[in-house]
Amino acid sequence: MGQQAQGLRYLQQALQFAHQIKLPYRAMEIYQVIARYNQQMGNYQQALTYFTRYDLLRDSLALLENLRLMNELEVQYQAGQKDQEINVLTQKSKTRAIQMYATLGIMGILIISGIVFGLQFRTIRRKNILLNTQNEQINEQAEKLKLLMKELHHRVKNNLQIVSSLLSLQSNRLQDEDARRAVKVGRQRIEAMSLIHRSLYQQDNPNLVNMREYITDLAESLMESFGVSKGELKLDLCISVAELDVDKALPIGLIINEWVTNAFKYAYPNVPEPHLSINLQDNNGLQLLIQDNGPGLPAAVWEKPQTSFGLKLVKVLSKQLNGTCSVQNQNGTTFTLHVPETTLKKAS
Structure with missing residues (x-):
C-alpha cells in the first residue's frame, strides 16, 4: 500500500x-x-x-x-x-x-x-439482520416456553402422585369395602391423568402425547392395580395413532381407564382365560375399540347407567370429544368410540 x-x-x-x-x-x-x-x-x-x-x-x-x-x-x-x-x-x-x-x-x-x-x-441487508434477530428471539422464547411447559407437566405429575398416595393411605384406614373400592377407582383415575403428564414431560413437544406408550403404561397400571399379572390376562394392543394433542388424549385415556376398570370388576371374575383388546386407529377420524370376553354388558345398564358413575363419565367424555360411542355384546363386550376428523383438525 x-x-x-x-x-x-x-x-x-x-x-x-x-x-x-x-x-x-x-x-x-x-x-x-x-x-x-x-x-x-x-x-x-x-x-x-x-x-x-x-x-x-x-x-x-x-x-x-x-x-x-x-x-x-x-x-x-x-x-x-x-x-x-x-x-x-x-x-x-x-x-x-x-x-x-x-x-x-x-x-x-x-x-x-x-x-x-x-x-x-443496505436497506434490505438491515431488514434481514432485523428479521434474523427477531427469529432468534422468537426461537429463544419458544424454547423457554417449552421448558416451562415440561416443568409444569412434571410438577402436575408429582402433585397427582402425591394425591394418589394420600388416597392410598386413606383407603387403608377405611373399613367399608365399598368406600375402599371407590377410593381405589378414584386413585386409578388420578393415575390415568398422571401418566398423561409424565408422557408430556418426556416428549420433545409438550403438547403431544405418545399414545402407544401412554395406553401401554395405562393398561399395565390397571393390571397392577387389580393384581393381574401378564400371564393371567391376554392383552392385545393395536395402537396405530402415534401422537395426539393433550386435549384429546386425556379424555380418551380416562375412557379407556373407566372401561378397562369395569372389565376387571365385572367381566373377568368368572372367565378362566380373560382376554382384553384395545385398538386405536385412524379411520376417517379417530376410532377406539375395547373388547373383552366377559358375559357382556346389559343393554339397559348401558342405555340408562343410573348407578354406574364410570359409564356416565364415559358418555360425558365421548360427548366432550364430539364423538359417538356404542356397545355390542357378542362373545363379550365391545365398546366403540368414533371421533370425527373435524374435531381432530380443530384440536391441531
Whole structure:
C-alpha cells in the first residue's frame, strides 16, 4: 500500500509538471494511469473524475488535430474546397461532442443507478439482520416456553402422585369395602391423568402425547392395580395413532381407564382365560375399540347407567370429544368410540 501511494504522488507530480511545461499528450496519459489506479483501488468516484478529464483532454487534442488538418486543407485546396472541409470537420466535431455528452450522460445514469442500488441493498441487508434477530428471539422464547411447559407437566405429575398416595393411605384406614373400592377407582383415575403428564414431560413437544406408550403404561397400571399379572390376562394392543394433542388424549385415556376398570370388576371374575383388546386407529377420524370376553354388558345398564358413575363419565367424555360411542355384546363386550376428523383438525 505504501509503494502504491508513493507511486500515486509521483504521478500527480508528473501531471503538474506536464501542465507547467505544456505537454498535453503526456498529461492525457497520466490522467488515464491515475484513473485506472483508482479503479483498481475501488475509488470509483475518483476514477470517474480522472477518466472524464482524460476523455475531455483526448477529445480536445483530437479537435486541435482536426483544426490543424483543416488549416492544411485550406492551404492545399484553396477557397473552393475550404467551406466543404470546414463543414465536414464541424460535423465531426458536433458528432464527437454529442458522443461525449451521451457518454457522460450514460455514465451519470450508471453512477446514480449504482448509488440507488447500493442504498436499496443496505436497506434490505438491515431488514434481514432485523428479521434474523427477531427469529432468534422468537426461537429463544419458544424454547423457554417449552421448558416451562415440561416443568409444569412434571410438577402436575408429582402433585397427582402425591394425591394418589394420600388416597392410598386413606383407603387403608377405611373399613367399608365399598368406600375402599371407590377410593381405589378414584386413585386409578388420578393415575390415568398422571401418566398423561409424565408422557408430556418426556416428549420433545409438550403438547403431544405418545399414545402407544401412554395406553401401554395405562393398561399395565390397571393390571397392577387389580393384581393381574401378564400371564393371567391376554392383552392385545393395536395402537396405530402415534401422537395426539393433550386435549384429546386425556379424555380418551380416562375412557379407556373407566372401561378397562369395569372389565376387571365385572367381566373377568368368572372367565378362566380373560382376554382384553384395545385398538386405536385412524379411520376417517379417530376410532377406539375395547373388547373383552366377559358375559357382556346389559343393554339397559348401558342405555340408562343410573348407578354406574364410570359409564356416565364415559358418555360425558365421548360427548366432550364430539364423538359417538356404542356397545355390542357378542362373545363379550365391545365398546366403540368414533371421533370425527373435524374435531381432530380443530384440536391441531
